Amino acid sequence: MHKVIGSVIAAAFLVSVVGCAADSPDAQAAAQAFVTTAAAGTAVEACALLAPRARDALGPAGCQPALATVPHAPVVSASVWSDEAQARSAADTLFLHEFPDGWRITGAGCHPRNEQVYDCTIGGR
Template sequence: MTQRFLDAFGAGDTAAACGALAPRARDSLTRGGGTCESTLSSVKLPRDPVGSVAVWSDEAQVKTAGDTVFLHEFSTGWRITGVGCRPENEQVYSCEVGGP
């Protein structure tokens, strides 16, 4: 799911990228009244390939060279809950979209 999101985002396919987001992450992009697609097109995210993956039950963390992505497994499959995340300390991350 993460690589599909990164590929779609990198290609400018914000509709497909928004489709990979969990509802809460999508909502974080539409709070200002715009659409997920229009808001996501203005977000700056690293476009590095997937590096490491760690899974804990229905939660996952994917790391790239310049990003940390958080996911949750819903009944419909894995969705991204936070992207563009950088650690503030050992336990807290700040994310461009959504959050852990």
């Protein structure tokens, strides 16, 4: 009987942990690199950190004009769910996706519209 109870408790613990977000220094570092390069005005480097879909969505004007509208506050945290992440600064939220070659920004300059929807300057969520 004790073995069954122990197994049930262990299974419940695993289910609760799997659904939770974890901190990710890699995702946070990628978000900070984007914010830093955007603030420095190095558009080529900052735009290279965008996910292809976010970069393509900027249209013919390209990436550089959009970078001027992204807040440049330091990233203070990042939470990861599998290959998706959310990074937060004091000024905005960034969304990331992990590609084979590393984390890329899928949304930047994002502010919550409600509990589940964000309006983003670049990309979206």
